[in-house]
Amino acid sequence: MPRYAHVIGWGCYVPPKVMSNDELAKMVDTSDGWIREMTGIGERHIASPKESTALMAVHAAREAMETADVNPSDIELIIVATASPEYPFPATACLVQDALGADHAGAFDLEAGCSGFVYGMCSAAGMIRGGMFNTILVVGAETLSRLVDWNDRATCVLFGDGAGAVVLRGSEKPGGVIASVLGSDGSGGELLIVPGGGSRNPAGPETVTSGMHYIKMSGREVYRFATRVMASAARQVAQQAGWTLDKVDLFIPHQANLRIIDSAAKSLKIPPEKVFVNLEKYGNTSAASIPIALCEAIDTGRIKPGDKVLMVGFGAGLTWAACALEWTTPKHLAPPVQRTFLIRLRYNWFGIRSILARILRHVDAALSRLREVVERKLPVE
Numbered sequence: 001m002p003r004y005a006h007v008i009g010w011g012c013y014v015p016p017k018v019m020s021n022d023e024l025a026k027m028v029d030t031s032d033g034w035i036r037e038m039t040g041i042g043e044r045h046i047a048s049p050k051e052s053t054a055l056m057a058v059h060a061a062r063e064a065m066e067t068a069d070v071n072p073s074d075i076e077l078i079i080v081a082t083a084s085p086e087y088p089f090p091a092t093a094c095l096v097q098d099a100l101g102a103d104h105a106g107a108f109d110l111e112a113g114c115s116g117f118v119y120g121m122c123s124a125a126g127m128i129r130g131g132m133f134n135t136i137l138v139v140g141a142e143t144l145s146r147l148v149d150w151n152d153r154a155t156c157v158l159f160g161d162g163a164g165a166v167v168l169r170g171s172e173k174p175g176g177v178i179a180s181v182l183g184s185d186g187s188g189g190e191l192l193i194v195p196g197g198g199s200r201n202p203a204g205p206e207t208v209t210s211g212m213h214y215i216k217m218s219g220r221e222v223y224r225f226a227t228r229v230m231a232s233a234a235r236q237v238a239q240q241a242g243w244t245l246d247k248v249d250l251f252i253p254h255q256a257n258l259r260i261i262d263s264a265a266k267s268l269k270i271p272p273e274k275v276f277v278n279l280e281k282y283g284n285t286s287a288a289s290i291p292i293a294l295c296e297a298i299d300t301g302r303i304k305p306g307d308k309v310l311m312v313g314f315g316a317g318l319t320w321a322a323c324a325l326e327w328t329t330p331k332h333l334a335p336p337v338q339r340t341f342l343i344r345l346r347y348n349w350f351g352i353r354s355i356l357a358r359i360l361r362h363v364d365a366a367l368s369r370l371r372e373v374v375e376r377k378l379p380v381e
């Protein structure tokens, strides 16, 4: 029997702190008018010093697992798509696995820039369809505010922080992720890059003084690439899915720039009411943009069972990715389930269990050291 990969849970998180265009205009030479006209962005959420990629990913993941009504131990694989990981290593996905108490899950990060979440969904769906795993958590999470040069008006006005997640599960029921398109063109790698901090330019005083740890972007070039690739990837994935574009119920593009979205929708002849746009509130949250949009679209009733949803991302790499999703989640899950105190407690318990495991590991290490000391002082005859 063929297997299908269905979205059974979704969740998102954005930091409470909001930064308006007017606030930005006090920091760099820009204006609310310019930002709105050129990008469509009105404000963005910015992580507090206590918030980071893993933490936001955990919030979104918990919500997705609550909606799906799955236990952390049911998750077999965690994929975190991010261009702003917690550390170069270990993978942010491992930190998420630990915080969730997902003790049966493999975990890895996926770096495909703003296309990362769609790359993750397509990869997870392939693994489910192939029978390798049955339940996979895919997260897109970013704290790009930590990589932005707050003196560079060409980039700092664009990005925001946040996370979104889905739980995918295998079933014999047709639907779910039915077609995928992944693409890359590394010849454009330098068009959107953080040049410092990797093996080419290891972090040091020089990389910091020359600002190599910040995002560098050739906006015009990326814009041209984006308008071209969004439409072509959407056409390709629709064809693979056996859909005509007029049958698409909701188009969820990467939320980078309203002009890019409008141009792609126009070229695909998808009317504005079928295009999901929320970048006015969040800016470009990179790999988190599509899952946050998907989450909002479901929670506001824009997606109904049987709908054909087309998601397209593009970004650093250069990369692009598109996914055709036939929405199959039962009606009772939308609007979102009531997240009661008991449900919250249940999910928090798994997090506490993980902290206890960490404490036990320390205790175990201390006992083992103690044993060694005792054995050295009292050699066994």
Ligand code: UT7
Pocket: 029, 030, 031, 034, 035, 038, 039, 114, 153, 154, 155, 157, 217, 218, 219, 220, 221, 222, 223, 226, 256, 257, 284, 286, 314, 315, 316
């Ligand atoms: O997830 C992928 C991430 N990247 C993207 O999606 C970016 C795609 N690119 C874009 O969205 C657009 O290129 C931008 C919105 C970033 C810029 O629009 P543009 O039409 O390509 O403008 P530009 O960079 O060519 O700059 C035009 C002018 C320049 O001034 P001069 O040289 O003509 O005097 C810039 O200095 O706009 C100026 N400018 C600004 N002015 C006010 C650039 N940024 C700003 C700003 N406020 N924030």
